[in-house]
Structure formats: C-alpha cells, structure tokens
Amino acid sequence: MATEFSQPYRSSPLLRTEIGDVLRDLRQHQGRTLRQVSADARVSLGYLSEIERGQKEASSELLSAVCGALNVPLSTILREVADRVSVLEGVSIPDSIPEDFLDSQGVLAKL
Amino acid sequence: MATEFSQPYRSSPLLRTEIGDVLRDLRQHQGRTLRQVSADARVSLGYLSEIERGQKEASSELLSAVCGALNVPLSTILREVADRVSVLEGVSIPDSIPEDFLDSQGVLAKL
Numbered sequence: 001m002a003t004e005f006s007q008p009y010r011s012s013p014l015l016r017t018e019i020g021d022v023l024r025d026l027r028q029h030q031g032r033t034l035r036q037v038s039a040d041a042r043v044s045l046g047y048l049s050e051i052e053r054g055q056k057e058a059s060s061e062l063l064s065a066v067c068g069a070l071n072v073p074l075s076t077i078l079r080e081v082a083d084r085v086s087v088l089e090g091v092s093i094p095d096s097i098p099e100d101f102l103d104s105q106g107v108l109a110k111l
Numbered sequence: 112m113a114t115e116f117s118q119p120y121r122s123s124p125l126l127r128t129e130i131g132d133v134l135r136d137l138r139q140h141q142g143r144t145l146r147q148v149s150a151d152a153r154v155s156l157g158y159l160s161e162i163e164r165g166q167k168e169a170s171s172e173l174l175s176a177v178c179g180a181l182n183v184p185l186s187t188i189l190r191e192v193a194d195r196v197s198v199l200e201g202v203s204i205p206d207s208i209p210e211d212f213l214d215s216q217g218v219l220a221k222l
Binding site for chain 1: 124125168174185193194200
C-alpha cells in the first residue's frame with residue numbers, strides 16, 4: 001500500500017515547510033510580529049523568517065525556543081504538523097491510528 | 112500554565128532525540144540493519160546512525176527518504192514523536208486536543 005511513498009524525494013511533503021507554516025499561523029493567530037517572537041525566543045528575525053517560509057531547517061534548540069516564545073508545547077505543534085502532513089500524504093487518520101494500519105506498516109503499536 | 116516551558120532551552124525535549132528514537136525503534140521492529148535502511152534511503156550509514164542517536168538534525172529530505180525506506184508515512188512518525196514528546200512535557204493529550212486547551216494556548220483549533 002501507500003504508493004505515494006514510492007518516490008519519497010519527489011512527492012513527500014517536507015517537514016520544514018509544514019513546521020514553518022504552523023509556526024507562522026500560530027504567531028499570526030496570537031497577533032504577534034516576527035520581531036516580537038524572535039526577540040522572545042532569542043533568535044534572529046531573519047532566521048525565524050526563513051524558518052517560517054520553509055527555507056531553512058529549524059534546529060531542535062531553535063524549535064524549543066520558539067515554542068517557549070509562543071507558549072505552545074512542542075507536542076502540540078508536532079500534532080498539528082502531523083495532521084497537515086497526513087492530509088498531504090493522502091493518509092486518512094482521524095484521531096487515533098487504527099491497529100491494522102499500524103500493523104500493515106510494521107509500526108509498533110505499543111512502543 | 113505549562114511551567115515546564117519557562118526554560119525552553121534546558122528542560123524541553125529535543126525533537127532530534129525523539130525522531131532518532133522513533134526511527135531506530137521502527138527499523139529494529141522491522142528487523143532491518145542500519146546498512147539495509149541507509150542503502151534503501153540512499154543516505155550514508157554513518158549519517159543515519161547519528162540521526163538515530165540524536166546527534167545530528169535530520170534534514171527534511173533525509174527524513175522523507177528514510178520514511179520511504181521504512182515504508183512508513185512521515186505523518187505516522189510525527190504522531191509517534193508527538194506522543195513521546197507530550198509525555199516528556201507532562202502534557203496529557205489522549206487522542207484529540209481539548210478545545211479549551213487549544214484556546215488557552217492561543218492555538219487555532221480550526222486551521
């Protein structure tokens with residue numbers, strides 16, 4: 001199954017694009033500027049801007065700092081990113097992942 | 112709330128650590144070696160090993176390639192990572208995120 005993964009380089013959604021979109025949406029929803037959030041996170045405005053536009057990979061430390069500045073847990077951001085990625089992948093996953101899907105993917109259901 | 116985010120640099124879980132753990136767990140669950148998966152993903156064995164140990168950030172392209180090699184959607188990996196991060200954060204999120212939690216975090220519930 002999952003023929004959409006036969007060409008991972010060409011057709012898979014990129015993590016940095018989705019992370020950037022979620023961070024920007026959260027920031028704008030809070031009515032804050034790039035300048036405010038970058039200052040709170042102690043990262044450069046230019047770097048944060050590139051992250052939001054999906055032009056640079058966010059390091060784990062930067063992501064933690066931006067999560068802190070936005071006062072949103074990293075897990076919440078990752079869940080939102082996962083939801084968007086699953087839509088792009090054409091993988092229909094409601095709230096939980098069916099056991100048989102996990103089994104078919106060779107994924108440990110009880111890690 | 113969420114006092115665990117008052118020190119984002121020191122106490123937050125790092126994304127690369129959790130991604131590495133999930134990738135390694137999936138690979139081992141499939142009974143495959145680093146050599147096999149790195150060959151299928153067309154990445155160097157050393158690089159993949161460092162990713163699994165959380166010593167290097169995985170680029171979005173590498174992550175897509177490894178997902179393809181493991182035949183697991185990126186969204187599935189991200190959900191597993193989010194679950195583990197939420198435990199480390201002490202954020203209890205069952206299958207879906209309560210509306211009032213999202214509101215309190217300033218997160219768009221309907222993005």
